[in-house]
Amino acid sequence: MEKFIELFAEAIEREDEIKMQDEFREYPEWSSITYLSVIAMMDEEYGVQIEEAEFKKLRTVQALYDACNNK
């Protein structure tokens, strides 16, 4: 989980703390560009390719983590 948070923080370029229950779209760093970075991170690091419609359903950091680890 620590590794995931590290990769996620790097993808969205966030320096502040990240909690699993956070709704990541509420982060000030979240943007169309960080979205692309997260999609790329999920693909490259976890082999997860996720459709935009599916991604939209994910609200929290925990949900992203689950999507990466329950392929």
Next chain:
Amino acid sequence: MDKQFNPFSLDGKVVVISGAASGIGRQCAVSCSKMGAKLILLDLNESGLTETMTMVERPEEHYTAAVNLTDYERVPEIIKEAVAKVGRITGLLNCAGISTTLPLNVAKPETLDKFFHVNVYTAYFLSQTVCKVGNFSKDGGSIVFFSSAAGQYGETCKSIYGMTKGALYAGAKSLACELARKNIRVNSISPGVIVTPINMNLPHIADPEQRKQTEALHLLGLGNPEDIANACIYLLSDASRWVTGSNLVVDGGYTTR
């Protein structure tokens, strides 16, 4: 006259300069230090870096590292260490690069690989590293790519060099779009022929006849490293705070004709 007024001051700036062991990179280091910047100087050539450090102002404030910029694992470690010692980065001059004059019929894939790695990949990935969380100033800053007149205009046997410089020119524009949200400005600079210790021995400058021809292409004669360093000071300073995605041509009129 207001002696305090200096929009070109680099006081409080932390500037990374690649290729700082010689030529334009070295001059940029010297000039930026005179304008007040703290420096992070990178180059493969350790003795050249040491010599540069004897020429800069306040050498105790700066950080140097002899590193192969194509070592994409080592560079991030060095930048992290440099930031811890000198402070967060506000500017990057991607000066490192190599040149060649090579006809199409003798070029090999390995030649292109080498030139794209040294001229394009290193600048791109150094920029990526510098922009990573924790490295760049939260207030933003300025990144400069070194394109060339040869990146947009043709010269016989300059196709490989020109391709790499054209790539930097193009890449800078899209990165300007991407990094504006972080208040990081991205510009390129396109020098004409500059007389440096390295290219002073190349035929187009060393040979009197060829030098005459090279000079004739430049309305104002050949350039000096200072001409490029001064342009870099502008792009690094707050004087250019509203300038991004541009290509600053500093070529003595070479591309005017």
